[in-house]
Amino acid sequence: MKFFVDTADVAQIRELAETGLLDGVTTNPSLIAKSGRNFLEVVAEIASIVDGPVSAEVVAMDHETQMKEAEKLIPLASNICIKLPLTLDGLKTCKKLTDRGIQTNVTLCFTANQALLAAKAGATFISPFVGRHDDVSWNGMDLISDIRVIYDNYGFDTEILVASVRHPVHVLEAAKIGADVCTLPPDVLKKLANHPLTDNGLKAFLADWEKTGQSIL
Numbered sequence: 001m002k003f004f005v006d007t008a009d010v011a012q013i014r015e016l017a018e019t020g021l022l023d024g025v026t027t028n029p030s031l032i033a034k035s036g037r038n039f040l041e042v043v044a045e046i047a048s049i050v051d052g053p054v055s056a057e058v059v060a061m062d063h064e065t066q067m068k069e070a071e072k073l074i075p076l077a078s079n080i081c082i083k084l085p086l087t088l089d090g091l092k093t094c095k096k097l098t099d100r101g102i103q104t105n106v107t108l109c110f111t112a113n114q115a116l117l118a119a120k121a122g123a124t125f126i127s128p129f130v131g132r133h134d135d136v137s138w139n140g141m142d143l144i145s146d147i148r149v150i151y152d153n154y155g156f157d158t159e160i161l162v163a164s165v166r167h168p169v170h171v172l173e174a175a176k177i178g179a180d181v182c183t184l185p186p187d188v189l190k191k192l193a194n195h196p197l198t199d200n201g202l203k204a205f206l207a208d209w210e211k212t213g214q215s216i217l
């Protein structure tokens, strides 16, 4: 499973990129607003930090303006992935960009039928939002399972990018289903490494090592 980080915080991206665990970055207009930075500048900086896809989202609703916005974003870096809303206009833009070899991420997916349309439009990634489904008392992971079955039935190449991830159990469930990518808030990615028994075990090992009076170096 690939891990993307879902943030426009450059300091956090740098820190996580150094772990070697980061395969890409996703942003959205809310995350850009939170960063307080110029959209084009921050996206270009992020794309210079990671080698993998960096999703930059258009904000226009209509196809023509989405294409114009995409034309501004594409030259920023070779790893820019154009993020598009799951609307008919967004899908039309997705198809046009895909045909040109541009990476695309179709976002705000809440049904398996929407995911089917994105795959038919040639999307590189489909972003089903699990946490927002859970928020309204519907199991978001059922959506991931349905999309996995449908994509496998027809051999679609579109990668399932699990979005709106809120905690480590989302990652575990997505991995069991066989989702291709999870995009994670930085704190959730860090939490994956934590376990109190690891901490306790390490403490005991180091205390015993201290008793030996030895040094490896």
Ligand code: E4P
Pocket (backbone or CB within 6 Å): 006, 026, 027, 028, 107, 127, 129, 131, 132, 163, 164, 165, 183
């Ligand atoms: C994905 O690309 C979105 O940016 C993100 O995962 C949305 O998450 P949220 O529902 O926590 O805002």
